[in-house]
Amino acid sequence: MPPAGASLGDWLQYAERLYAREKLALGQVAASAHDEALYLLLHTLGLPLDSPAHVLAKPLTTAERAAVETMLRRRVVDRVPAAYLTHEAWLGEHRFYVDERVIIPRSYFLEIIPQQLDGWLPDPEKVRRVADVCTGSGCLAILLAHHFPAAKVDALDLSAEALEVAEINVREHRLTRRIALYRSDVFDAVPAANYDVILSNPPYEPSAHVNAQTPEFKAEPRMAHDGGKDGLVIIRKLLQQAGARLAPQGIVLIEVGGLQAAMNREFAALEPHWLRTEDSADCVCLIHAARLQAWRR
Ligand SMILES: C[S@@+](CC[C@H](N)C(=O)[O-])C[C@H]1O[C@@H](n2cnc3c(N)ncnc32)[C@H](O)[C@@H]1O
Structure with missing residues (x-):
């Protein structure tokens, strides 16, 4: 010492x-x-x-x-x-309160929201409805609300404890009028809406990987990591529900970690487009409403 x-x-x-x-x-x-x-x-x-x-x-x-x-x-x-x-985490210039009730924010959406999102929207200034599925600390819902100043954001999570933290952050960022929090298993308990953007950083680790995590990652809520046997359980449910909740020109963006190949195999019909990220992980996919709506029929 x-x-x-x-x-x-x-x-x-x-x-x-x-x-x-x-x-x-x-x-x-x-x-x-x-x-x-x-x-x-x-x-x-x-x-x-x-x-x-x-x-x-x-x-x-x-x-x-x-x-x-x-x-x-x-x-x-x-x-x-x-x-x-x-008890804090930073995404760029934005500070968030965190504790053991939520995963520590570190999403690729930090670079994608400001740099790439607008290019996929017919008119970014007209974005009015946005959803953040699996919101955890509320960090991405808050980045979205800052990025789309005219939008209302629905942010949902199945964990009541995570939502307590999200509430703190929404209040600290003075966004209580624009961000609505829902306790919901994906969209099950969220009122119907036509979203321009649905964005999600869901749990996507296969359960066996979660069992083998280091103590630091095990200190985070297991349900923030565990995507079921193959990692795809929550993503499947989200894609099944998203088509009915998207505006005609809407888009879905999902961060999927190491599941790119599995997504391309299982969801080829949805033509997922992989967004470039600075470290070349390219693990965020974008899917158009038209593809999802045709797929559900
Ligand atoms: C990877 S964390 C992402 C949190 C936050 N969006 C971020 O980027 O830091 C995934 C979140 O999904 C939530 N979750 C797990 N299963 C869920 C489900 N079936 N429906 C909704 N949320 C769920 C977890 O509680 C956790 O907060």
Whole structure:
């Protein structure tokens, strides 16, 4: 452990060594141990996340040292995900409250909503009705409400606990008039509507993969990950229900993780189009209302 009077930079190096030694899982808050540990230390010390590099030279007081030690113990020994320690997660410039009731936000829709969505819509300014299926913390419903300022967003989740967190976030983003939350198994309990956009980041991991997850990912609600035996259970239900709820020019977008090949096989008739993502994962598919409506007949 760094000696008394050690600087923030010394603690950062120490934290990075712990992350490597204990093989902590990454990917929930940041992709590298350096970025996650720096985030955790700055947050613990109440310093801005965009602090200049010279803060690393700052020696820690006795109280700060104790706070950092506690935080690192919770992360390294108890394997608590960083976002559950800080009770926040960031998608771009947007901050969301999180705790163990919801999966930590980290969706490809963060890049797709601002960069690609409008190109698939006849008139993005006329988007009035949007649905976020499997909303969790409400993060994507909130990104959608910001992106389509004239739209009403229906956000649904089967987990009552997740919806409690979504309610906090909708309130903090001052969107209670535009986002309606529903407790529902996919669309079962949501009033009929003609959506311009239905978007979903559903649970899509095959159950066996979920059983083998690291402690950090197991700390997230299982129902946020578990897509049934082949991962497709919720996606199937969503596609069966979506056609009846889309406007004629509407679209469905679904993030599917590693299920691209399985989707292409099972839903070839729907002609899923795979959107490019910066890391080439290309795991978000877009399906047109016309394809879904013809498929259901
Ligand atoms: C992968 S998380 C996505 C959460 C959020 N949209 C995000 O991107 O961070 C999937 C969510 O689906 C919810 N869920 C699981 N099964 C569901 C179902 N049958 N109907 C509706 N929501 C469901 C889970 O509770 C969880 O909040």
